[in-house]
Amino acid sequence: MNESKNPASDISCCEPEITAPKNKKSAFFEWKDWKHPLFSLALLLGAIPLEFGAGGYFFSGWVRPLWYVMAYLPVALPVLSRAWSLIRKGEVFTEFFLMGLATLGAFAIGEYPEGVAVMLFYAVGELFQEAAVKKAKGNIQALLDMRPDRVTVWRNGQLHLVAPETVNPGETVQYKAGERVALDGKLQGEGGLFNTAALTGESLPRLIGTEEDVLAGMVILDRVVDIRVTKPFQESTIARILKLVQGAAARKAKTEQFIRKFAKVYTPMVTYLALALVVVPWFFVPEYDFSTWLYRALVFLVISCPCALVISIPLGYFGGIGAASKNGILFKGSNFLDLMAKVNTVVMDKTGTLTRGTFEVVKTVSTGGSLDESWKSLAADLERSSMHPIARSIVTHITPNLQDKLPVVSEQIEIAGMGIIGKIGNKAVIVGNHRLMLQQEVQGMITVVEPGRSVVHVAIDGIHQGYFLIADTLKVDAKKAISDLQKCGIKELFILSGDRQHVTDSVAKELGITQAFGELLPEEKANLLTSIQSTPNRIVAFVGDGINDAPVLALADVGIAMGGLGSDVAIETADVVIQTDQPTKIAKAIQIGRFTRQVVWQNILLAFGVKLAVLILGATGMASMWEAVFADVGVALLAILNAVRIQYR
Structure with missing residues (x-):
């Protein structure tokens, strides 16, 4: 799609760009930026007493217009220069053109103070815009720094x-x-x-x-x-984050796309309406006065300048991306901020999303065999040679220091799906599940049922000594994550897992989730997600680890990768990347998305509402250039300050 580069008709002109800083961050008040506006302001304020007679004969004749020209030029020249350069490129209907035409027209009819004030406040508004942009991209800029x-x-x-x-x-x-x-x-x-x-x-x-x-x-x-x-260096974590965030500006929310299309029509339309406001009354108004109707047209032009829209909307979305980045959440575009705001159903993988994804020994039980607690060390010594996750969890729990002198294990046999048999010194050691113990005719064997946990029995010299309870434990903030999602109004929560159904059910019960599906292959997950999405009015976010869940991440309305910095699949497939392994960030992403959308629409309604009211007043002669300044620059400043609020989420 071809996009206009017209600064007024294409909202993208006002989007903050992320570029590597060459110097340290600059302060808000810098003399080089503010010296011209301050000089113009001083002359404008100095003219007030002179206008009311304090200057006597001095402030008459050619001195008065010269005074205001001196106040006008420092703030007007950059705008007029920009307008002329764009006109030479064929881009006539820009905000620079509107401001230049309105203020030069004010000078032409002798309304010098209004002409200076409009351009001065416009210049000040631009400086506040730049400050707001710095604030909006500060968290992302910190990555570059x-x-x-x-x-x-x-x-x-x-x-x-x-x-x-x-x-x-x-x-x-x-x-x-x-x-x-x-x-x-x-x-x-x-x-x-x-x-x-x-x-x-x-x-x-x-x-x-x-x-x-x-x-x-x-x-x-x-x-x-x-x-x-x-x-x-080019493939480092920071480089990938920067590439992701820098590319986010290219993906527009539907609101931004609408404003861009609207602005392409809006700017030339108001210019022609202003022209009609000067010409048309000549045919219908008996005592037509050119200066009066020209002044109304100029007021109309100042009011209609689309600054508040072309500044605040992309600034709002970019602020949302920056606020999310500060919280360790990376959105791949403002369109996903909008989608996240609408999410009402969250579907989650279990392993690596709600649980740690690593097995841990949660309990050891001795059953009164002939040995003391040494059976645990013997079991760990036998398991050291195995790379099975359950074996590694036992080793880590009992003898975490793997630099110790390794024991001599002989006659070792690993039986797939059951456990390990071997000899350590003169002791025969068996470590495995219930079936292995029965197969080896272990004495004193007991039956242990622990839903959601794996039971690993240990026998020494044919006598049962005890067992380990092993589980993939919940993340520390998993329960809070579910609570936060429910507080956000997310009533529909699902768990889709490839783990055993009873383990999935156990995790779901602990978290208070009623809809849990286990023993799913990747394609079965995708089919089930499609079924969930088929319910009308559901906007579904899927949260996974970004490796095995790539098909489902791509299929969901919003795909969220948990802890995906180490996974290229997550970066490529997901729409949102949570840089930590904290599921509480899911609710935070939804809150930021909703708040961003709320602020953007507040700005749209504020800009249109105020401008429409003052446009009507201006066209009927009931609003002066001063009201026009408020309707343009004042509303733009209010919209900017409103957009900056997103940074504090």
């Missing part, structure tokens, strides 16, 4: 200070306490404490262990660390 331009890399046994773009995967980079990580990698040596707030929005530091992932944007807090690089 955080990218270090130098890193210290080990090469040939020595440290070298180089640009991060020149570091290759496999090289090792050293960071001192307080430095920000520039490239994704694996932590070498002992663990370290990292501030992850820039990526996750969380203030609590995170302890990262040896060979665990460290992402670009994190800050090492406690010591010097070495990190082996796993991805080039």
Whole structure:
């Protein structure tokens, strides 16, 4: 689709662009930005007593218009210059053209103070707009600010200070306490404490262990660390986030698309109406006065300038994207902010979304065998050789330090779906499920039923010693996430999982969700989601881990990837990426979407309502240029301030 580049007729001209800062953030009040408006304001205020006779003979003749021309030019020249350059390109009907025509017309009929005031307040409004844009993109700009331009890399046994773009995967980079990580990698040596707030929005530091992932944007807090690089600079986490957010502006909400189309018709239409307001009365008004009707037409032009719309609407949506980014939520476009505001049904995967996605030993029980608590260590020693997730959970729970001297295990047999048999020293050890114990004719065997948990029995020398209860535990904020969604008015909640039905039911019951479906293959999930969507008026968000759930993420009205920074599938498929593993962010994303939409429509109604009222008053001669200034610049400022509120969500 071809898009106009007309600043007034194409709303995209006023959208904030994200560009890498070359300098530190500037303060709101900078002399270079405000010196011209302040000079014009001083002259305009200084003219007030002169207008009422304080200047005597001095403020008459050619002095009065010259005074106002001096006040007018500092703020008008940039606008007039911009208007002329666009006219030369064939783009006539722009806000710059409207403001220039209206103020020059005011000078032509001797309304000097009004002409200066309109252009002055327009210039001030532009400065407030720029400040609002800085605020709106501040959280995203912080991502750009955080990218270090130098890193210290080990090469040939020595440290070298180089640009991060020149570091290759496999090289090792050293960071001192307080430095920000520039490239994704694996932590070498002992663990370290990292501030992850820039990526996750969380203030609590995170302890990262040896060979665990460290992402670009994190800050090492406690010591010097070495990190082996796993991805080039261009593919780092921060680079991908920036690419995602920068591309978000290209995807417009339907409201933005409507305003863009409307503006293309609106701007030339009001220009011709203003012209008609001067010409048409000549044929019908008996005592036609050209200056009177020209003044009304100029008032009409100032009122009709679409500043409030072309500034506040994209600023509102961009503010929503920025506010979400601050909370660790990445929207791929303002269209998804709109869709998120309408979501009334949330469908969630279980593993990795509501649960941690890793098995943990939640309980150990001794059944009074011939051994003391040493059976636990023997079981862990036997399980060390297995890569099964349940085996790893037992090892981590009993003997987390894998650097200890490994025991000598002999005659080891791993039976798929049942467990492991082996000898450690002179003891025969069996670790497995109930079926394996019965098969091996273990004495003292008991039956344990624990819905939603896996039971791993342990026998030593043919005698039952005890068992482990193992579960994929709920995330710490899973219950709060469901509560928050219900407070948002989300009444329809579903769990779709590939896990066993009784495990899925157990998690659903604990969370208070009544509709849970387990033992689903990916295509079965997709079919079930389609069935859920078939109910009229349902807007469905699906939340998954972004790896196995890619088909469902693409199929949902809004696909949300949980903790998807490490997953290319999540980045490509999902519409919204939650940078943390916190399900509470789902409700936060809905709240931000709804608040953004609410503010945008407030601005639309405010702009149209005030402008329509003052347009009627201006056309009938009941509104002056001063009311026109309020209807244009005043409403624009109110809309900007309203849009900035989104940043505090």
